[in-house]
Amino acid sequence: MDFYLGLAQVIGIHTLLGLSAWCVLHTGQVSIAQGGFFAIGAYVAGMLTSMWGWPLGLALLTGAILSGVVAVAVGFPALRIKGLMLVVATTAFAEIVRLVFFNLTWRVQTPQGLVGPDGSLGFGGIRYFPGNGWTTLEVNFLIWFLVVVVMLFLGWLDRSRVGTLWRAVGEDELAAQSAGINLTAAKVSAFGVGGCIAGLAGGVFAHYATHIEHNNFGILLATFAIAYPIIGGLSSLAGTLLAVIFIQGVLLEGLRFLGDWRSLLFGALIVVVMLVRPSGFLRRSLGESLGRTRHA
């Protein structure tokens, strides 16, 4: 049981990461920067709880807000760039963040000894969960509570005017601009919200793993982040969740019996899924599938 709860934790964290990418992809921007915001959230929240004893909730919130602020700052120059150039620019940003943490050494003396990021040796000792006696079930409640809150928030956002603006910008920028929509506001707000959510996911990840290092936050993670909404279907939030369950649950854990072949099949299965269903698992949002029509 404990194993499935642990798996559920991983799925929850990756769902948050996928949802953060969903926001940005919704406005038509392909961003590989989600890994960078994830890293910022992880280090900030980890540092706050383990170095200065902050309570978890406050630390996670601070990590999320800081990531959001950085995201808005990144969002502004992102306006000038589209398509492949944005992909490369966001990749560059994510690499810069990773390298900053690679170089960051800041340790303080705590009752548990010297704690803090130690450059390339990583940042260990983030033992808030086990140290405070959280069971796997309780951690799961926290993670899934956050997932539900974020999904409800995004769902509300999607049905509100903001969601309409995002979708308009995502479909056709020129038409949206001609209709008087402020492209700046839409794109930057998407980046900011996405960055916040990624930061939140990162903060939870740091506490889940108890030890983080720069290698955790490479380009591969960011690629996973955009893979979830793309494979899940961009018009649907539930699709992202489904994609995470598919990749983390079925492909990575479920295929263990395949031994070495699991890793080989992983890439191949992604290709196959794209060939079979290029628009993603769920083409319409859950609400639409349940019969409600979307009001523009």
Next chain:
Amino acid sequence: MDLLYFLDLSQSIIDGVLFGAIYSLIGIGFTLIFGVMHKINLSYAAASIGAAYLSLLVVSAVPAPLVYVAAAIMGGVLGWLVYLICFRFLPLDNPLASLMSTVGMLLAIEELISHVTRGMPLNFPALFASTNIELGQFFIRGDLLFVFVLGCVAMVALMQLLKRTRLGLATRAVAQQPVAAQLCGMSVNATNASTFVIAGLLGGTAGAMAGAAIGVLSPLMTLPLTVKGLVVTVIGGLGSIPGAIVAGLIVGGVENLFQFLRGVSERDIYVMLMLFVFLVFRPGGLFAAPGGRD
């Protein structure tokens, strides 16, 4: 700051620029595919290294130059396979789907290499390995110079191909207006496939040259070459082949320069910042491609 310091600084830049020739070759491949299909093929560098690995199958039978030719041919074959699997059957108006499938391809190729070689770095034949041309106090690595010349030759050959042959005409036509090109009787699929094959030939050569320059092949090479290749493509201007060459040399030189000045831990930060500067002040790249979309 004495003479030795400046000598070393200059030598760093020279080494870096020459090494950048490899980045140029990868950049040409990325930009060629983007210029024609307006899609990114993220598995390109991985396929190039894969082609170099495949060429090792014949290494005991043929002399070194033929191994490189074998790598080029394997690259062409892999290019065609990538086109078939990741692009041919996907709807053209869904760039995200092909992006994801090339990501899947990248992961699959890397894993396949790790699986078959069991992660062991493999010796790769080097050409002109001990040739060092001396220009006063400076050394110029013979093999990197060869790669540089190869890149220039490839550029000239590609430009001629695009401007003077029917295939080149078809490629440009399909890139600009696929529907009109089809109406004129050109096969979009065949043209795109041949673009991938040509890019693949270049990629195989690039992979072989990278292997020859370091002396060993390892699956660890794929991701950094992918990132550098993308950076080079963007700085050079999407779709511009001369741009990719120049940008590759610049990236190589800047990378080594900052490594000399600030050490290896901060080197890539500066390279990425340089990319940002380009994107802010010259988003079209060095040689913005004429007329194309995006």
Next chain:
Amino acid sequence: MIRGHQLVGATLAATIALTFSSAAFAQEKTFKIYGFGAKSGVVGIFGQQSEVAMQAAAAMINKAGGVTLGDGSKAKLVVEYLDDRCTAEEGINALRRIAAQNDAVVAIGPTCSNVAEPVFGVLQKKVGDASDSGLQFPLYTDVAAKGGLAAMSQWAFRNVPSEANMYKSIFEWVKTTRPELQTFWGGVEKDFAHSNATFNVIKTQAGNTGLQVLGQSEWLLNDINFSNQVREMKRANADLVAISAHPFTTCGVLKEMARQNVKPKMLIGLTSSSSMETLQGCAAQAEGLIIPTSFAPVTDEARNAAAAVQALNSKYNMDLHNAAAFENIFTLKELIEKQKIMGRPDTVQADRQKMRDGLAAMKQTTGLLGKVGRTEDREAIKPFLFVQAKGGNWTVAHTPAQ
């Protein structure tokens, strides 16, 4: 075009088939020892070799009658090895999965130091601390060697060489046999925890024996251009060069050194590079490289173990990494018998506690090169020797007094 439901159906059928086929073999009493580590990816060879070594050791024990459980019955040892692909998340998942099995009493692993640190972090820190909800599962590591990790949890035990000891010894040996070597230059792979941490050890020990540390060259794990670094090395012209890096970049640097004609009087390498990979990549350039290691086929036990591994699967051999896994199986067998571990589903938590206590109480274990001491913070004091690359093989350069 493959339909979605056809794919699901095929997967389901395969899963069912495999489940039933493995159930068919569960006839006699078995005791399972789990392992986890990197079985795929760039470092996949480590996990694969550990698994084969564990299986070879288990086969040897089973041939001699198996292991005696707490209730006096005999059982055959069975090995199950999970792949964590050298990532923290999968390492934690693998450990949780193992801990959830009611036949799992102990596990050998992980392979990568960057997995060991998070995995040890999720274990209960102090035994008996009710406020600590960490996992209560004993781990006996075979490969992950970054210094000081076992101190993180009282459930973590390691059978890896102490790099501090080995490099202290090798520099002392250099001082006595090659007193004319005065200066030192280092090369380090900065972005990998293990090579970076070990380099600090190397530099300190070199300085302690009187070598003048002139400086160091740095590079990253997947760098491909070493011209700057080797030029720095050339300018310094140190007598002794030590390279703390894994085979790919070690070979890259050695080849660049050959190109720039940099020939130090002595070359010392990183422990984990004393394997076939370095020789596959650059045997010619690695000629003369000396590395301290905790395994070489120099004793009967070592030779038999190496032969057993080769006999089980000729693709694999024995090196310092999976030698530890081999030793671990024998140690665990002794502990199962000494601690009277029952091996029943209803005694699982008690068995784990007994296993942990047994591991903690050990003062000494039997290794393939001789006796292995244990430290207070659950690390090992392994016998070691120095090997040198000669003609495409690793030969013994010197066996220091332990």
